[in-house]
Amino acid sequence: MLCPDCRRRLERGADHCRVCGAARAGAGLPLELVLPDHARLPLVGDVAIGRAPASTVRLDDPTVSRAHARIRASGNGAGPLIEDAGSSYGTWLDGVRVTGPAILHDGARIKLGDQELLVERRRDGNDAGRTINVPTANSLVLLSADAGSAGTTAGTRFGMRPRVRRGFAMKRLEAAEGARRWVLRYNRDGRFVRMSDDEAELFSLLDGRHQLAELVRESEQRLGPAGPAALVRLLGDLADRGLLESDGAETSGEARPAGRFGAFATPRSWMWPGAGDFFDRLYRDGGWRLFSPPALAALGGLALIGLAVFVYLVAGRYGTPFVVASKVGLGGLVFLIGRFAVAALHETAHALTMACFGRRVRGAGLKLVLVFPYAFVDTSDAWFEPRRRRMAVSAAGPASDLVLGGLFAICCLALPAGAGRDIFFQLAFGAYVASFFNLNPLLPRDGYQVLVDLLHEPHLRERAREQLFRRVSGRSGGSDSRVLARYSLFSIGWSVVGGSVAVAASLRYETAFARIAPPSVVWPAMAALWLGLFAPVLAMLVWPLLERRRLRVG
Numbered sequence: 001m002l003c004p005d006c007r008r009r010l011e012r013g014a015d016h017c018r019v020c021g022a023a024r025a026g027a028g029l030p031l032e033l034v035l036p037d038h039a040r041l042p043l044v045g046d047v048a049i050g051r052a053p054a055s056t057v058r059l060d061d062p063t064v065s066r067a068h069a070r071i072r073a074s075g076n077g078a079g080p081l082i083e084d085a086g087s088s089y090g091t092w093l094d095g096v097r098v099t100g101p102a103i104l105h106d107g108a109r110i111k112l113g114d115q116e117l118l119v120e121r122r123r124d125g126n127d128a129g130r131t132i133n134v135p136t137a138n139s140l141v142l143l144s145a146d147a148g149s150a151g152t153t154a155g156t157r158f159g160m161r162p163r164v165r166r167g168f169a170m171k172r173l174e175a176a177e178g179a180r181r182w183v184l185r186y187n188r189d190g191r192f193v194r195m196s197d198d199e200a201e202l203f204s205l206l207d208g209r210h211q212l213a214e215l216v217r218e219s220e221q222r223l224g225p226a227g228p229a230a231l232v233r234l235l236g237d238l239a240d241r242g243l244l245e246s247d248g249a250e251t252s253g254e255a256r257p258a259g260r261f262g263a264f265a266t267p268r269s270w271m272w273p274g275a276g277d278f279f280d281r282l283y284r285d286g287g288w289r290l291f292s293p294p295a296l297a298a299l300g301g302l303a304l305i306g307l308a309v310f311v312y313l314v315a316g317r318y319g320t321p322f323v324v325a326s327k328v329g330l331g332g333l334v335f336l337i338g339r340f341a342v343a344a345l346h347e348t349a350h351a352l353t354m355a356c357f358g359r360r361v362r363g364a365g366l367k368l369v370l371v372f373p374y375a376f377v378d379t380s381d382a383w384f385e386p387r388r389r390r391m392a393v394s395a396a397g398p399a400s401d402l403v404l405g406g407l408f409a410i411c412c413l414a415l416p417a418g419a420g421r422d423i424f425f426q427l428a429f430g431a432y433v434a435s436f437f438n439l440n441p442l443l444p445r446d447g448y449q450v451l452v453d454l455l456h457e458p459h460l461r462e463r464a465r466e467q468l469f470r471r472v473s474g475r476s477g478g479s480d481s482r483v484l485a486r487y488s489l490f491s492i493g494w495s496v497v498g499g500s501v502a503v504a505a506s507l508r509y510e511t512a513f514a515r516i517a518p519p520s521v522v523w524p525a526m527a528a529l530w531l532g533l534f535a536p537v538l539a540m541l542v543w544p545l546l547e548r549r550r551l552r553v554g
Contacts, residue, residue: 007288008358011386017426031104033057033071034118043080043104043119047071049112050085063089063113071104076191080104089113107284162215162235163208163245171384178456183383184243191241192383194458198223198236206238208245268368275364275377279348283355291356299403307404309413310428314505318412319425320513321505325418328516331426338427342404342434344375349400356407357385387453394449398438405431438496442491444538457483464488465540472544474551492537499533506530 001010033041035057041047049057052066059068065087074081081101084091091098092111104110104472167188179412182195195203202219210218219227238244260480272278291297313319325333351361362378382393408428415421439447444461452460464484471480506526512523 002288002291002356003499006358007117007284007291007356009291009356009389031106031119031121034120036115036117040120043071045073048085048115050087055511057117058403059112059115060409061113061115064115065113066091066114069098069110074101074103082110087112096461101163131141159213161208162206162238164203164206164238165243166420168243169381169384170200170203173384174386177387180458185380185383186243191239191243192380193241193243195237198226198229198230200540201235202227202231206235206244269365269376270367271363271365275351276360276362279351279361279364280355282348283352287352288356290352299399302410303399303402303406306409306428307432308400310405310432313409313412313425315505319422319429321429322426324422324426325517326516331422334423334426335430338423339430339434340373340375342427342431343402345395345404346400346434347375347377349396350379350393353396354379354382357382357389357393359385382458391450391453394446394453397446398435401431401435401438405435440498441487441494451487455483457487460484460487465492468540469544469547472541473547475547488540495534495537499530499537 002008003010031043033047035041041057047056048070049055049059049064049068050066050068051059051061051064055067065085067085068087069082069091070085071080071082080103080105082091082093082098083101084098089112093102093104094109095111104119104123106119110117110119164184165186168184168186170182170184175181175185179196180194182197182200182203183192184195185192197425201222202215205215205218215231216228219231221227223230235244287519290299310431320331322328322331322335326335346363351364354361359379359381362381364375364377366373367376379393382390385393403495405428408424408431412424412428414419415424437443438445441448442461443450452458457463463481464487467480467484469475471485506529510522510526513526517525
């Protein structure tokens with residue numbers, strides 16, 4: 001269900017929109033004013049804020065006027081409104097001066113003189129928390145407890161005084177996310193870590209003021225005998241992802257590959273500074289209509305019908321891959337241009353889904369890998385959303401590929417023979433190739449991310465490969481998981497079926513390829529394509545079989 005005011009997707013069971021603060025029909029006003037002494041005042045009626053004794057909220061501060069601001073109900077279900085009451089220093093809402101009635105929302109910050117009040121919805125232990133952002137200019141001291149006494153300890157890879165790198169965001173997800181419900185994301189490049197409640201409590205100590213021995217003692221005092229193990233696990237996760245500073249020094253960044261080929265192979269990116277504003281505006285100006293139930297049903301129907309049409313096109317040889325008007329060069333160019341356009345719309349689908357959930361993309365741009373360009377958007381903020389929403393963001397891209405492929409396939413079927421039909425066949429072919437690779441569970445792409453969230457299995461691919469290698473090679477040790485075994489079998493089956501379909505399709509076009517190039521070129525090229533299609537399966541099975549043979553011989 002979309003919010004009737006801002007058109008953002010409402011959370012399941014929520015009684016208000018977390019983006020604009022609008023309450024659902026029949027729901028009360030869920031917001032509370034958090035006072036400086038941490039007392040909470042429900043915003044269910046008129047609230048006068050000021051220095052006067054008769055104020056509902058009295059702030060004894062000379063920078064606060066006697067009648068500074070007032071909060072009242074909006075009357076239309078949009079949430080409480082705040083307005084300035086003629087104060088000397090003004091009233092500020094989220095850094096913007098209030099010049100008229102302004103809607104309050106969950107997480108809003110009200111500044112009155114030197115005082116700051118927070119607006120929150122009361123949450124219990126099962127609810128998700130608000131996202132806490134710590135800018136790059138600040139340090140973790142904002143979240144830490146009081147500093148302990150200084151001591152001495154030997155240096156480790158965590159540093160003598162472990163400290164989290166500056167510039168991060170942190171949020172507690174809902175209880176349905178499982179034990180590791182806290183998400184820490186580094187703002188600079190989107191790296192993230194999942195933490196348990198215990199690890200999140202210890203995280204607040206990593207401010208660079210506590211030596212490692214002190215952290216061990218504190219963790220044991222707070223969490224009991226399991227505390228030191230939780231501390232080591234947390235420090236290891238942060239260090240492995242480069243999120244720890246060593247004795248206060250910033251890490252120097254990732255090293256670039258050496259040599260000419262390494263420099264050539266290094267991806268190059270060009271960022272688009274205004275991407276977040278553009279996609280928000282695109283969503284508000286009509287993109288939200290794509291997320292209405294009728295539109296989603298129509299797009300799903302288009303994808304299913306189009307897929308059936310494309311199978312019919314391939315069976316009837318309505319077009320030849322990479323060939324337009326009997327020219328391979330022109331066909332290849334159309335395929336590459338179409339593939340780039342499909343990729344751009346694929347990323348736009350991710351961005352609009354983020355906007356639907358009230359999240360902004362952190363950046364977008366172009367990336368050049370070798371000589372191939374492609375568009376990208378940074379959707380790392382999706383990790384602060386519940387599992388269902390993360391799955392929706394990940395699935396939006398492949399869904400876009402399938403819808404576009406279906407549209408192009410239908411256009412191809414409707415056109416008479418000629419260059420126009422060939423062009424739409426290349427576009428449909430490119431869209432379906434993109435959807436296959438993005439849904440491939442062997443690759444860390446969208447389909448894999450959906451599967452990880454669906455199964456609640458982090459690092460699914462690496463763990464499944466390790467278990468498969470161990471079982472096929474005959475090595476002992478370790479415990480087997482049915483989920484990992486099923487994932488391995490599903491991945492192998494996906495690759496075999498997809499590769500077999502591609503081989504069968506390529507054989508149907510062998511005569512068409514032979515008219516364009518000699519057999520000495522066509523067959524080696526097709527063989528190389530087949531080898532690439534089945535390479536993941538060969539890598540998963542051949543190496544452990546060779547290891548099994550080596551163990552038997554030894």
